[in-house]
Amino acid sequence: MGKNLLVIHGGGPTAVMNSSLFGAVTEAQKSNAVLRIYGARNGTGGVLREAFVELSEEPLKRLELLLRTPGSAIGTSRDPLQQEDYIKMAKILERNQIAYVLFNGGNGTMDTCGKLYEVCKERGFDINIVGIPKTMDNDIAVTDHSPGYGSAARYFAQSVREVCMDVKSLPIHVVVIEASGRNAGWVAAASAMASENGEEGPDLIYLPERPFDEEQYISDVRALLKNKKGIVIVVSEGLRNREGTPIVEPVFKNERSVYFGDVSAYLANLVIQRLGYKARSEKPGLLARASIELQSSVDQREAKMAGQMACRAALAGESGKMVAFRRISTLPYKVEPFLVGIKEVMLYERTMPDSYINEKGNGVTKAFRDWCRPLLGDSFPEMISFL
Amino acid sequence: MGKNLLVIHGGGPTAVMNSSLFGAVTEAQKSNAVLRIYGARNGTGGVLREAFVELSEEPLKRLELLLRTPGSAIGTSRDPLQQEDYIKMAKILERNQIAYVLFNGGNGTMDTCGKLYEVCKERGFDINIVGIPKTMDNDIAVTDHSPGYGSAARYFAQSVREVCMDVKSLPIHVVVIEASGRNAGWVAAASAMASENGEEGPDLIYLPERPFDEEQYISDVRALLKNKKGIVIVVSEGLRNREGTPIVEPVFKNERSVYFGDVSAYLANLVIQRLGYKARSEKPGLLARASIELQSSVDQREAKMAGQMACRAALAGESGKMVAFRRISTLPYKVEPFLVGIKEVMLYERTMPDSYINEKGNGVTKAFRDWCRPLLGDSFPEMISFL
Numbered sequence: 001m002g003k004n005l006l007v008i009h010g011g012g013p014t015a016v017m018n019s020s021l022f023g024a025v026t027e028a029q030k031s032n033a034v035l036r037i038y039g040a041r042n043g044t045g046g047v048l049r050e051a052f053v054e055l056s057e058e059p060l061k062r063l064e065l066l067l068r069t070p071g072s073a074i075g076t077s078r079d080p081l082q083q084e085d086y087i088k089m090a091k092i093l094e095r096n097q098i099a100y101v102l103f104n105g106g107n108g109t110m111d112t113c114g115k116l117y118e119v120c121k122e123r124g125f126d127i128n129i130v131g132i133p134k135t136m137d138n139d140i141a142v143t144d145h146s147p148g149y150g151s152a153a154r155y156f157a158q159s160v161r162e163v164c165m166d167v168k169s170l171p172i173h174v175v176v177i178e179a180s181g182r183n184a185g186w187v188a189a190a191s192a193m194a195s196e197n198g199e200e201g202p203d204l205i206y207l208p209e210r211p212f213d214e215e216q217y218i219s220d221v222r223a224l225l226k227n228k229k230g231i232v233i234v235v236s237e238g239l240r241n242r243e244g245t246p247i248v249e250p251v252f253k254n255e256r257s258v259y260f261g262d263v264s265a266y267l268a269n270l271v272i273q274r275l276g277y278k279a280r281s282e283k284p285g286l287l288a289r290a291s292i293e294l295q296s297s298v299d300q301r302e303a304k305m306a307g308q309m310a311c312r313a314a315l316a317g318e319s320g321k322m323v324a325f326r327r328i329s330t331l332p333y334k335v336e337p338f339l340v341g342i343k344e345v346m347l348y349e350r351t352m353p354d355s356y357i358n359e360k361g362n363g364v365t366k367a368f369r370d371w372c373r374p375l376l377g378d379s380f381p382e383m384i385s386f387l
Numbered sequence: 388m389g390k391n392l393l394v395i396h397g398g399g400p401t402a403v404m405n406s407s408l409f410g411a412v413t414e415a416q417k418s419n420a421v422l423r424i425y426g427a428r429n430g431t432g433g434v435l436r437e438a439f440v441e442l443s444e445e446p447l448k449r450l451e452l453l454l455r456t457p458g459s460a461i462g463t464s465r466d467p468l469q470q471e472d473y474i475k476m477a478k479i480l481e482r483n484q485i486a487y488v489l490f491n492g493g494n495g496t497m498d499t500c501g502k503l504y505e506v507c508k509e510r511g512f513d514i515n516i517v518g519i520p521k522t523m524d525n526d527i528a529v530t531d532h533s534p535g536y537g538s539a540a541r542y543f544a545q546s547v548r549e550v551c552m553d554v555k556s557l558p559i560h561v562v563v564i565e566a567s568g569r570n571a572g573w574v575a576a577a578s579a580m581a582s583e584n585g586e587e588g589p590d591l592i593y594l595p596e597r598p599f600d601e602e603q604y605i606s607d608v609r610a611l612l613k614n615k616k617g618i619v620i621v622v623s624e625g626l627r628n629r630e631g632t633p634i635v636e637p638v639f640k641n642e643r644s645v646y647f648g649d650v651s652a653y654l655a656n657l658v659i660q661r662l663g664y665k666a667r668s669e670k671p672g673l674l675a676r677a678s679i680e681l682q683s684s685v686d687q688r689e690a691k692m693a694g695q696m697a698c699r700a701a702l703a704g705e706s707g708k709m710v711a712f713r714r715i716s717t718l719p720y721k722v723e724p725f726l727v728g729i730k731e732v733m734l735y736e737r738t739m740p741d742s743y744i745n746e747k748g749n750g751v752t753k754a755f756r757d758w759c760r761p762l763l764g765d766s767f768p769e770m771i772s773f774l
Contacts, residue, residue, distance in 0.1 A: 013553050018771075039773060042556075053773040065771035070549045071556035073772050078559060162677035165458035166400050169429075172465060173646075175673060251656055252665050259560075259667055265649050269638055278639050280646055285669040286562060290549035292768065293680040381679065384452035385460050386426060386440040 002035035003099030005311070006052070009076035010043050010109030014136045014148030015155075015295045016303035017104060018066035018073050023307025024102050024132070025055050025063060033315050034100070043077030044112060047089050050096070067300060070290035076105075081112060086119040093120075093127055100128050100314040104307070106135040106146075107347050110322060114342040117320040128314040131322030131342055132306045136289045138186035141348040142340045143324035147306050148289070150299030150375035152180070153190030155288045156234070157376055160202050161194035163282070164232050165383060168200055171230025174221060174271045174279040178264035180288065182238035183208050184351045187288070190372055191234040192364045196380055203231045208238040209352050210361035212247055217267065218274050220362055225277060237263050296377035302335070309337045333374035389422035390486030392698070393439070396463035397430050397496030401523045401535030402542075402682045403690035404491060405453040405460050410694025411489050411519070412442050412450060420702050421487070430464030431499060434476050437483070454687060457677040463492075468499060473506040480507070480514055487515050487701040491694070493522040493533075494734050497709060501729040504707040515701040518709030518729055519693045523676045525573035528735040529727045530711035534693050535676070537686030537762035539567070540577030542675045543621070544763055547589050548581035550669070551619050552770060555587055558617025561608060561658045561666040565651035567675065569625035570595050571738045574675070577759055578621040579751045583767055590618045595625040596739050597748035599634055604654065605661050607749055612664060624650050683764035689722070696724045720761035 005028045007021060021039070028034045039053040040046035053074050055063075066073055093101065103113035113131045120127045133140045138149035156179055167175055179188035185207025195201025203224055206212055224231050237260050239247050248261040264281035271279035306323045313321060321339040328334040356368035392415045394408060408426070415421045426440040427433035440461050442450075453460055468476075480488065490500035500518045507514045520527045525536035543566055554562055566575035572594025582588025590611055593599055611618050624647050626634045635648040651668035658666035693710045700708060708726040715721040743755035 009556075013556055041774065055773070062771060065769055068768050069552060069770040069772070071552035071554075071772075073556070073774070075556050075774050077557065158680065159674050159678070162457045162679060163673045165456060166673050166677040167458075169396075169400055169458035169460070169462050170464065252659050252667075254665070259665065262649060262652050262668070262670075265652060272639050278641070278646060280639075280672060281649070281670065282672040282674055283649075283668065283670045284674060285667060286550050286553050287546050287669055287671060287674075290553040291546070292549060293545065381455050382452055383456040384449060385456070385458075386442070387428065387460070387462050 002033050004036040004038060004097050005034045005100040005102070006038045006040060006093070006098045007074065007102045007104060008040040008043060008047060009072045009074060010103065010105030010112060011076060011078060012289065013071045013076060014134055014289050015070055015151035015291060016147050016299050017134050018069050019300045019303035020104050020132045020134065020147055020307035021073060022063055022066040023304035024311045025058065026060065027308040027311035029056070031315055038098070039074030042075030043079065044081060044089065045077045045079045046075065047092060048085060050092055068292050070292050086116050089116060090120050090123055090125055094125050099126065102130055102132055102310045102314060104132040104134050107140060107349060110342055111346045114320065114346045117342060128317060128319040130310040130314045130318055132310045133322060133324065136187060137181050137184055139184040139349045139351070141345045141350045144327040144335060145325060145375055147299060147303035149186060150296035150377065151294065152187050152288055153193070153372060154296040154376040155291050155294040156187055156191040157193035158294050158380060159284065160191040160232060160234060161199060161380060164194055164200045164202070165385065167230035167232055168385065168387060171228065172278060174231045174233065174268065174277060175282060176233045176235060176264040176268045176279065177282040178262065179234055179236055181208060181236040183349050185209050185236045186352060188234045188236040189352060189356065189364045189368060192369060193372060193376055197382065199383060202234045204233045204362045205364060206235045206239055206362060207352060207357060208236045208240060209357060211242040212239040213242065214270065218270065221271055222275060225275065235263050235267060239263055296375060298375055298377040305337060313339055330370055330374060389420050391423040391425060391484050392421045392487040392489070393425045393427060393480070393485045394461065394489045394491060395427040395430060395434060396459045396461060397490065397492030397499060398463060398465060399676065400458045400463060401521055401676050402457055402538035402678060403534050403686050404521050405456050406687045406690035407491050407519045407521065407534060407694035408460060409450055409453040410691035411698045412445065413447065414695040414698035418702055425485070426461030429462030430466060431468060431476065432464045432466045433462065434479055435472060437479055455679050457679050473503050476503060477507050477510055477512055481512050486513065489517055489519055489697045489701060491519040491521050494527060494736060497729055498733045501707065501733045504729060515704060515706040517697040517701045517705055519697045520709060520711065523574065524568050524571055526571040526736045526738070528732045528737045531714040531722060532712060532762055534686060534690035536573060537683035537764065538681065539574050539675055540580070540759060541683040541763040542678050542681040543574055543578040544580035545681050545767055546671065547578040547619060547621060548586060548767060551581055551587045551589070552772065554617035554619055555772065555774065558615065559665060561618045561620065561655065561664060562669060563620045563622060563651040563655045563666065564669040565649065566621055566623055568595060568623040570736050572596050572623045573739060575621045575623040576739060576743065576751045576755060579756060580759060580763055584769065586770060589621045591620045591749045592751060593622045593626055593749060594739060594744060595623045595627060596744060598629040599626040600629065601657065605657065608658055609662060612662065622650055622654060626650055683762060685762055685764040692724060700726055717757055717761060
């Protein structure tokens, strides 16, 4: 007799979180070992309230809409969990005959996933728990990259590409664009791909992997303004000075989430005040992780694959593992999924290696560009300028 | 013997400014009356420097790229002009045998267009000057709407649609999204179209046409937070209080341009401070006018048509006129272009009529939605939620 399967989402959504859900659910629907397929309504909180969405009979036609729907179609959460919550969750899973649990999330979610696995193991519950990596920030360890990143990267590359065309045609200001990434600059770095076919890309990129020096910043901008009156700068939200203090104070803080003030607005104002030059800031924020129009086709495919693979692994008896990607080759692009122990990735935050950041700390290297390009999917539409 | 034609761009670009250029240039290429087709390199400044880009022989295949290129492919400017500049410009036009001038721009540009027309007329230069309307903010008078607006409207409707799905799946914050519009709220208002098929749209929209009352705002948000923990608010950059003072001071100002501080960040902080609830701000800024992925197909078509029509009108001997659109019907959507005297639109800023704003001043009416919908082009892709 079959058992039930549960998908739980954790943390902020990405443009392909639902694509992984699609992969997991359609794979589970194919299996005779799975009786019912549940989604936890709004993450672990939904499990604790036994609030499940049943997806067993959802027709493929409706499920396919997941591939082009941002957010999380079953909801997600950032609830902090206590030890007793894990025990309660384990009991609820057993009571609902849930033998397979797929956790779709980032570092924090993998921590939850690992802890639940431990609790279940200790209590002798026979539950197979497998993680599906998900982060727009690409900060999950071991895997070459995570689903969610490719789309955020494409969003920034294409958007900055478009802004560069705008600025080139009316070169009267410095534009500072803010990208997510508290400790890891992967998303900001991807904006370098804006200049794919010789078009202009961002002039400067500042990443949280390097201490931010305001004097150096002003000097970088001043030097550029000598030859160019339209300058595009991309910055990570998490920039910190040499002492490790964020250059802008957080405006909101609670147990699980910190929300920084606008680094882009601060740095645009700095240009206005120090150089007397017009500067504006852009902050797409949630737009960057919710954009379906700029979803990467490669990211969508891999997210789906990660969901399928996690489902297959759980059904095959794996537990306490996360699906990861290993890059076989970059040209042509080829990756293969594999399983990694959750303990190897739990709460570990992966930042950009030195080889991906230029010497001055205000841009990226060719090695980064080569690594990043395939993740963005299709080539960008050609543009024209007579200037 | 033929004469030359010159296209001049003025003011900030839109997602379809180049589509009008395409319409004008391809139309001019068809005419035997036109010898050479020029683009002024970076607006009126380019005319004064006699810096022209020649487009006479550009093949259709290359010109077609204009339809999907943001910014201005020949550059644009915001240069303030003096009376002597107009005289100098008139002389340069005559020297270059330019008999046809097409001015693509907004209110400020139409002012320039009208002044140049007057100077030429006074001096007895036989030059036909026709304006092509262009503004993402939709603040040009007389015309039903202006090319550039439909794409900005689609950008906000679709982006807010996506953000609403994100927020619905992780309802832990108030999100304040900033739209352009110093005195006219057309762009912010268009975000109401996010909820096209019964999906969730923005909860509150604040427009510059109504005085902004911080106490009312806090009370609006507090009331919503009783039933909902994820709230999406769209605000125009130009919000002013009852005394007419901008709620956030401009951070940069010169003769021709004012750049406001972030209204969205200010209002998000207000929620944090006054209600102790997590709030974040989003400010797409230039992204909204440069996005080609979210370009409206209707807007692109009409921009092209406006360029063609302006060219035809100039060749037919019209001068001192601007192309405008008259709406024949909304269902089915039908507009027809006509010519309006430049003097009727010069520097006049068109704001939203009362009938388009709800009684509380925090949303739009059905009349607005009906008027706005066709301008956004194709229907939005369907999405799915199991919540």
